Amino acid sequence: MAPERQIFDPDGDVLFILSSTSKLTLEELGLTNQPQPDSPHVLMQVSSKHLMLASPVFKAMLTSPFSEGQTLARTGHVDIELPEDDCVAFTILMNVIHSKGRKVPSVLSLKLLAIVSMLVDKYQLQEIAAVFSDIWIREMALVVTYFYDDTVFYDRNIDVLTHWLLIAWVFRHTVLFEEVSKALVQAARFPLPAVPDEVPIPQSIFDAIDARRMKCLSEIFREVSGWVDHYHEKPWNVSCTGATETPSSVSCTSTTETRRNCDTQVLGSLIRACSVCFIWPTPKRPYTGHSVQGVLERIAELNVISLCDILHPERSNNKGHWVANDILEVCNELYLQGGLDIGVFAKDCAEQDSKGEN
Numbered sequence: 001m002a003p004e005r006q007i008f009d010p011d012g013d014v015l016f017i018l019s020s021t022s023k024l025t026l027e028e029l030g031l032t033n034q035p036q037p038d039s040p041h042v043l044m045q046v047s048s049k050h051l052m053l054a055s056p057v058f059k060a061m062l063t064s065p066f067s068e069g070q071t072l073a074r075t076g077h078v079d080i081e082l083p084e085d086d087c088v089a090f091t092i093l094m095n096v097i098h099s100k101g102r103k104v105p106s107v108l109s110l111k112l113l114a115i116v117s118m119l120v121d122k123y124q125l126q127e128i129a130a131v132f133s134d135i136w137i138r139e140m141a142l143v144v145t146y147f148y149d150d151t152v153f154y155d156r157n158i159d160v161l162t163h164w165l166l167i168a169w170v171f172r173h174t175v176l177f178e179e180v181s182k183a184l185v186q187a188a189r190f191p192l193p194a195v196p197d198e199v200p201i202p203q204s205i206f207d208a209i210d211a212r213r214m215k216c217l218s219e220i221f222r223e224v225s226g227w228v229d230h231y232h233e234k235p236w237n238v239s240c241t242g243a244t245e246t247p248s249s250v251s252c253t254s255t256t257e258t259r260r261n262c263d264t265q266v267l268g269s270l271i272r273a274c275s276v277c278f279i280w281p282t283p284k285r286p287y288t289g290h291s292v293q294g295v296l297e298r299i300a301e302l303n304v305i306s307l308c309d310i311l312h313p314e315r316s317n318n319k320g321h322w323v324a325n326d327i328l329e330v331c332n333e334l335y336l337q338g339g340l341d342i343g344v345f346a347k348d349c350a351e352q353d354s355k356g357e358n
């Protein structure tokens with residue numbers, strides 16, 4: 001059977017030849033059933049003028065000294081094989097380029113949007129795709145994983161977040177990039193793997209996310225160990241202030257000996273509680289298996305009990321002398337620190353591109 005021929009411009013002078021097999025599953029395409037293609041290829045008849053206007057990459061390809069450009073100039077038409085490009089994502093972008101807006105879907109699956117983003121990056125189509133990319137991101141954000149108005153990611157799956165990071169990066173979406181990078185810092189339980197060759201995210205972005213995750217965890221663990229040190233490094237000091245924080249009640253309810261015993265109780269209780277949730281002894285870099293979010297959830301459950309709590313349950317309004325709460329407060333602040341600024345990476349990228357051109 002002859003391959004399917006998609007005509008984007010009946011006078012089109014460029015014929016793209018792509019594999020007819022998409023990289024996406026039926027579910028990712030939003031289909032329940034699709035007939036098997038008759039041919040291993042799909043043909044797309046397109047206009048060189050539209051391509052060159054939309055994309056500096058196509059412009060370079062279709063002008064001399066490239067062989068495609070020479071053929072086009074000599075014969076008036078050219079066939080170009082694009083075996084790497086996904087036919088479904090490519091069709092969407094050809095419709096965008098040829099101003100066939102009604103044929104462009106407003107809702108894409110996350111993986112399809114990620115693949116479209118990779119093609120947008122490859123052919124530098126950000127400008128012409130801008131109107132649609134805003135719609136795609138907004139629709140997806142509302143439907144799938146991301147509450148746009150609250151700017152909070154609920155889906156903490158690393159693959160999902162990495163797809164979002166790619167989309168945010170390619171379309172230079174400042175808010176989305178900050179939020180998704182923050183979610184990755186909070187959710188990753190391991191250093192991120194190296195960016196695959198075909199994914200156009202600079203390695204420096206993954207490195208920055210890893211560095212933030214590591215810094216956040218190290219500060220959390222330092223806060224915990226700081227409290228342990230506080231209690232055991234100077235055992236002659238007395239931290240316990242009695243069953244309430246007011247000096248008058250201290251003097252009438254607690255002797256120095258009782259308060260010293262209370263410190264011992266807090267120290268033992270703190271170490272035991274931290275051991276139970278795997279944050280004592282202090283984990284070692286790169287904190288494999290620990291996410292910032294997971295550690296914080298465990299810290300929120302820390303059960304530190306003082307002797308004052310035991311001797312004066314009716315008076316104690318500062319359970320465990322507030323040690324667990326103090327740790328939690330500091331860690332909450334660390335947790336909420338912002339994500340990455342896309343401007344920094346975009347600037348680096350632009351500088352590298354201009355160096356490459358010179």
Ligand SMILES: [Zn+2]
Binds near residue numbers: 240242243307308321
């Ligand atoms: Zn006490």
